[in-house]
Amino acid sequence: TLAPFGRTIEETSDxxxxxxxxxxxxxxxVFGWEIAVAHLVSGLILAITIIGxxxxxQHFKxxxxxLFPFGRELR
Structure with a gap:
């Protein structure tokens, strides 16, 4: 899966x-939904302008x- 800034998200062997x-x-x-909502809100605010x-x-990616960081690796 393509991740932000040209990196990829790869699933680990386990x-x-x-x-x-x-x-x-x-x-x-505990934490994931809050971080996901923060990315969603930030992405929506940035999407208002062409420059953003x-x-x-990247926020949407x-x-x-x-939400689910365990078992994945950002490379």
Missing amino acids: AGSLLNMIFNIIWLL LPFAQ LIPLS
Whole structure:
């Protein structure tokens, strides 16, 4: 998956493990939704201007990674 600023999000070899799923659920409930909402709001604000559109796209690309970070690697 293409991630922000020319990097890629790659799943690690243990991406489907039970421990990663448990950590992702805990992360989503405690921190992930807040970070995702912050990226969404920031992206929407930046999308108002033409100059901010590329930055808004980068914020939107970070939403899936902020929701479920365990078992993924940014390269």
